[in-house]
Amino acid sequence: MSAANSQRLIDLVSDLLAQGEVSWVEFKHNNSNAEMIATRISAISNSACLSGQSIGYLLWGIDDVSLSIVGTTFDPNSYRVGNQVFALWLAQRLAPSIAFQFHQVDHPLGRVVVLEIPAANAAPVTANGIAYIRIGSATPRLTDYPERYQALLSELRPYAWESGIALQYITADDVLNLLDYAQYFRLTKQPLPDNRAGILERLTADHLIIADVGSKWNITNLGAILFAADLTLFPQAMARKGVRFVSYGGANRAATVKNRQDGKRGYAAGFEGLIAFINGLLPKNEHIGQALRVEHPLFPELAIRELVANALVHQDMTISGAGPQIEMFEDRIEITNPGAPLLAPDRMIDLPPRSRNEAMASLMRRMGLCEEQGSGLDKVIAQAELFQLPAPLFKASDDAFQVILYGPRTFAQMTPDERVRACYQHAVLKFLSGDRMRNASLCARLGIAKQNAAQASQVITLALQQRLIRPADSDHPRSGYVPSWA
Incomplete structure (x- = not known):
């Protein structure tokens, strides 16, 4: 154990003794009754949740009357129940499984054992099938107190x-060095306080940091992933979530890599720089105006911004060793994020988004880095139509979600699937704006000349056959078309 961890545990014991025995903290001397410990874990876990604590504690080596450190002979590592390791025996009796941890503390006043007990989440924690709660020094069944049971259910998340x-147990100076707090205040449009205490107070209010024991601080995952000045200074699991960008000199991954960048800054701190970097590398098309040649990017910059923000916000952060990836080819951009989407790909345009990372999404919306709920992908589709690009492709797998934004292609160069996808997305946009798709509007969307309107009719027929769209009014064939789910 490192010196910092040892000191943190000593400070933790001191803070808990100062707190006293509350519903989520209990002190023992040498009592090592296995069934008692299982019952206390259930009670303390449920009580911690009710009290708004993320962790509860059971400590040995403390006199529970005077709350003085007297030392303990209890050793959870050597303790056996029958022939079974104690920690395994406990884990088999607790449901749902919680990641409890024993720590042995060489406190200057005596040996102390600390059991960290995560607060219940999603369901009450039971021991041998029974949920318990702490009331004073008693540990009754939770179901004997229906009002507390209902209160716990409302708190479970x-x-x-x-x-x-x-990062845990670091100084205030470390916090200010590791987080780009200046970017936080600029993006949230708050004045920068003129003292350290004011800065820490605001970072705490947005759950970017939380107070630890011994006047130290913890940086939350939210704080690190959004505002890290350098993600490589955090544990590897966090550093691997940086955004990776690769551009190729051809149409596939066998082509020469022209540019590669592994993002080191937090998503919010580095977002504007990342988008500017990508936009600077976008292929350009030259358009000749009345007097000047004007270069326009091959891909809409607004669409790129929305898709990158979407990948950051909606990824599954619990997948280790993976982060968002942006790959630029000569004819398309592929943006991939870890985790299967929570919505079916063909309903992402119209349904309100569901995010695994609500706190991050809320803060990024507040900072203007991503759209208000439900409008981001609409804008991507609208931009594809405005630039007359093939319809973006949304691809879902068991462990990733990918959006492919294609460069310009004529109607003749599009595949039948691309034409039908454009038809469906066009029908959705029309419906969301209170309109209906018609043959003429689809011609305009796909760049089909008026005299070739029969080509649009063929696409509509295919979309009808695939049940992606339907007539708006079956009794009036000229009434236009709407999505099949409308």
């Missing part, structure tokens, strides 16, 4: 990655 700890 699934685990949120953003609230996890990226």
Whole structure:
């Protein structure tokens, strides 16, 4: 154990003794009754949740009357129940599984054992099938107190990655060196306080940091992933979530790599720089105006911004060793993020988004780095139509989600699937704006000349056969078309 971890545990014991025995902290001397410990874990886990604490504690080596350190002979590492390792025996009796941890502390006043017990999330924690709660020094069944049971159910929340700890037990100076707090105040449009205490107070209010024991601080996963000045200074699991960008000199990954960048800054701190970097590398088309040649990017810059923000916000942060990836080819851009989407790809345009990372999404919206709920992908589709690009492709797998934005192609160069996809997305946009898709509007979308309108009719027929669209009014064939789910 490192010196910093040892000191943190000593400070933790001191803070808990100062706190006293509350519903989520209990002190023992040498009592090592296995069934008692299992029952206490259930009670303390549920009580910690009710009290708004992320962790509860059971400590040995403390006199529970005087709350003085007296030392303990209890050793969880050597303790056995029958022939079974104690920690395994406990894990088999607790449900749902929680990541409890024993720590042995060489405190100057005596040996102390600390059991960290995560607060219940998603469901009450049971021991041998029974949920317990702490009331004073008693540990009754939770179901004997229906009002507390209902209160606990209302407090239960699934685990949120953003609230996890990226770095623990660091000084205030370390916080200010590791986080780009100046960017936080600029993006949130708050005046920068003129003292350190004011800065820490604001970072705490947005759950970017939380106070630890011994006047030290913890940086949360949310704080690190959004505002890290350098992600490589954090544990590897966090550093691997940086955005990776690769551009190729051809149409596939066998082509020469022209540019590669592994993002080191937090998503919010580095977002504007990342978008500017990508836009600077976008292929350009030259358009001749009345007097001047004007270069326009091959891909809409607004669409790139929205898709990158979408990949950051909606990824599954619990997948280790993976982060968002942006790959630029000569004819397309592929943006991939870890985790299967929570919505079916063909309904992402119209349904409100569901995010695994609500705190991150909320803060990024507040800072203007991504769109208000439900409008981001609409803008991407609208930009594709405005630039008369092939319809973007949304691809979902078990462990990733990918969006492909294609460069310009004529109607003749599009595949039948691309034509039908453009037809469906066009029908969705029309419906969301209170309109209906018609043959003429699809011709304009696909760049089909008026005299070739029969080509649009063929695409509509295919979309009808695939049940992606339907007539708006079956009794009036000229009434136009809407999405099949409308």
